[in-house]
Amino acid sequence: MDANTSSFTHCISLGCACRMGWSMAAYGLRSFSSPFDWIVSPLGAVLRTIESGFADFMKRENLCPEPENPAVFRDTKYDFVFVHDIQESLEADYEDIRRKYARRASRFLEAAKEPTVFFRYVRDNEEIRYIQENRCRIESTIKKLNPRNEIIFFPPSTGNVNYVSAFSTPLFDDKVSFDAVLPPEKRLQNIRFFLTSNLLKYNPTYSLIFPPFRDYAAENFLAGKSWFIWGTGRHGDRIKALLQEQGIRIEGFIDSAPEKQGKEFCGKTICSWDDVAGEARNLFIAIMDKEAREHIKALVRASDMRSPGAGTEIYDMEDLNKQLAGLSDSEILAMLSKDSGKHPGVPAASPPASLEK
Known part of the structure; x- marks a missing residue:
């Protein structure tokens, strides 16, 4: 061929x-x-x-x-x-x-x-x-x-x-x-389907495997700030890698599990939310479970209300994916052309079989 x-x-x-x-x-x-x-x-x-x-x-x-x-x-x-x-x-x-x-x-x-x-x-x-x-x-x-x-x-x-x-x-x-x-137009159609499919509902971090999306999200949504990452599992590691690749500062890591707090992760000590609550922070929630993410968001917002001047900007992968799904055709085509010729890699995780089109 x-x-x-x-x-x-x-x-x-x-x-x-x-x-x-x-x-x-x-x-x-x-x-x-x-x-x-x-x-x-x-x-x-x-x-x-x-x-x-x-x-x-x-x-x-x-x-x-x-x-x-x-x-x-x-x-x-x-x-x-x-x-x-x-x-x-x-x-x-x-x-x-x-x-x-x-x-x-x-x-x-x-x-x-x-x-x-x-x-x-x-x-x-x-x-x-x-x-x-x-x-x-x-x-x-x-x-x-x-x-x-x-x-x-x-x-x-x-x-x-x-x-x-x-x-x-x-x-x-x-x-x-x-x-x-x-053709690029066909790939554009497929990418739009991908960004709204249940693949990303199953695991919101899957879009990070596509380098142009990863780069665009970092450059346009996350750059210019320093971030705390809530979650020190596999997804936290993915977000950490994304920020580090783009030279974006990571202030520290938060985890709800008491047994993890105080331990070192990627060169920083894992803390609890109580350790950093009350100060303005940029927080990326890197946790798979949607219910747990919503609980963390409610906890952080309640904490901010008790602390005048605190205003935590909260992000998670669903937020990034919604913004990516809102990109124009020309923006997506530009990203596709950037990545032409690169090997896609083969992620280890397995999506569900319910995806139909």
């Missing part, structure tokens, strides 16, 4: 798990849900499913709950694992799940009739060997749907996949533009 000149109508994830679908969504390369987005899928089984036109896919007699976790079920024919679909039980939810995946399968087959680039995150060295030994079959399967279709593999921890197969391309490097894959 000559990725510098080719342009595709669709980009579709072939798994092997949520990582690839999520990365594509964050970069404006994903415009709808397809069958392999949020499931764990061996590559050989993916090929068999496509070759059969999804025959027997999601047949009830092939599905069984995992003994150790009834919220997870497996398709025993294809060895697919579904981790995000059960709300109550497999028996109670089966019809809804079946209809959802039937829509996704139909959408997949129709879309792949148009020029499509497929993305596959390689699960392990065994799969790399499988790719090397089955190159002709892989290419034949995807090109049977449309001769212009291509596939790109992403081995763990690297974006350069030349060693995997001759028809793979290291797409996300400095030499290739994202615009060679999808």
Whole structure:
């Protein structure tokens, strides 16, 4: 594939798990849900499913709950694992799940009739060997749907996949533009969907994985101030990294857990809100749980009311995402052009399967 000149109508994830679908969504390369987005899928089984036109896919007699976790079920024919679909039980939810995946399968087959680039995150060295030994079959399967279709593999921890197969391309490097894959207008539409989707409701910090959004938020919403960060977990670490990358001063860290207070985190002593209440502060709440965030906001506002002159500016990721969602088309297109050619990375967290479009 000559990725510098080719342009595709669709980009579709072939798994092997949520990582690839999520990365594509964050970069404006994903415009709808397809069958392999949020499931764990061996590559050989993916090929068999496509070759059969999804025959027997999601047949009830092939599905069984995992003994150790009834919220997870497996398709025993294809060895697919579904981790995000059960709300109550497999028996109670089966019809809804079946209809959802039937829509996704139909959408997949129709879309792949148009020029499509497929993305596959390689699960392990065994799969790399499988790719090397089955190159002709892989290419034949995807090109049977449309001769212009291509596939790109992403081995763990690297974006350069030349060693995997001759028809793979290291797409996300400095030499290739994202615009060679999808037109900017299409990516703009996908980004707008991403910014208002339940992916960000599930985990508001996911938008930080997209460098232009991260940079824009820091430069336009957070710069010129020094910040306290409330939260010393994974999300606090992400916000800390964002501020440090932009040279924005971090005054300190706050945590509600008494066992953390007084300990060192990123070179600073973790304090309680009581230690800093009563002074004007810029506070970023880096906590996942929405109810906990609202509780902290109420606590801080009540504290400010008791202290004349105190006026804490409170921010969290939902605030940033709302502002990002309000950007104009020209601002988003400018950000997309900034990031053309950069590898998206593959975040470890997994979004829910309820995203539909």
